[in-house]
Amino acid sequence: METHFDVIVIGGSFAGLSAAMQLARARRRVLVLDGGRPRNRFAPHSHGFFGQDGKTPADIIRDARSQLLAYPTARVAITEALTAEREAGRFVVTCADGTSSSADRLILATGMRDDLPALPGLEARWGHSVLHCPYCHGYEVADKQLGVLATHPLSFHQAMLVPDWGPTTWFTQGIVEPTADETALLEARHVRIEASRVVEVLGNAPEMTGVRLADGRVVGIDALFVAPRTHQASPLAQQLGCALKDGALGSFLVVDDGKQTSVPGVFAAGDAATEWANATFASAAGVTAGVAAHRSLIFGL
Structure with a gap:
């Protein structure tokens, strides 16, 4: 009834x-x-x-x-x-x-x-070492090697925020090409800009130790911020x-x-x-x- x-x-x-x-x-x-x-x-x-x-x-x-x-x-x-x-x-x-x-x-x-990017190792770490919000989770990974994975053009704003919690690398993933003004702002925040795409997340899940790039290099990263x-x-x-x-x-x-x-x-x-x-x-x-x-x-x- x-x-x-x-x-x-x-x-x-x-x-x-x-x-x-x-x-x-x-x-x-x-x-x-x-x-x-x-x-x-x-x-x-x-x-x-x-x-x-x-x-x-x-x-x-x-x-x-x-x-x-x-x-x-x-x-x-x-x-x-x-x-x-x-x-x-x-x-x-x-x-x-x-x-x-x-x-x-x-x-x-x-x-x-x-919906996370189709990247090996990302989903297994979601909510642990792959994170969406620095205000929610940044304090817990403070002073570690941090990354920001671009998923859309506004990723620049996230890349500007995250350095308050630790040294940051911005992976543009071929999605974003920062302007000269944006590059200057990021450099002032000591953000490293990486143009080679991330192709794999490394380490024993749910933790991570780094990411592998399309050109074969490995970058040491402890936590990766992603806006899905x-x-x-x-x-x-x-x-x-x-x-x-x-x-x-x-x-x-x-x-x-x-x-x-x-x-x-x-x-x-x-x-x-x-x-x-x-x-x-x-x-x-x-x-x-x-x-x-x-x-x-x-x-x-």
Whole structure:
């Protein structure tokens, strides 16, 4: 039998649980559907998240879920949401476990999927010695030999940032040709520019000792920063007809100041709805979405 809720939150990581908490505290019936594959599951620890620094992502989620379920109007189901559609003024969501639920509002906290460059040894080290964000992981590799692997033209900005954590080599991969002004800025930051492509990551995974270049040379590198291409982790936003915007690395959901998408009644928070992926940003966006969804139940759309 289909169960009806005030709000269904799809995605049970930092953004989704933060959204659900606001609704549970407003004594609204809220269901969180969690497929159990958060984007940060590859990282051994989460850093830079106020009050949670150094904890594993799994521990943060477990504790937050336990706190949410202390509220009697909150439910969490560990299952993947497969379809979402609007029927007779409400949203109906069907799940991989065969269940179906409906709600007056939806919050999509479905996250993004990272597509790493097809480079031998990269995927096995993702989240450990192959990293995406110096603010999240730079402190833990400080003063080691660091690399930045270009995946898009804006890689220059990452190459400029990383030297604050250690000596840096920028591997342009034939993707970026720095201008004279950019080269001067990088040299002032003591960044070594390497034009020969990286063809292999070396060392005993998940650690690394260096990278092999196309010309046969080996460069000693202890950690490599990579900005992967991204894709929506779930097809639900497209099913519902939510508008997307192209970003430097992938498309993200368009939302207003209250995190409402282009589809009335559908809100979105977290990595799926921003170019600025970060645990704290995701949680804050979830709070905004939860409050806005609650207000829309009272004041209308």
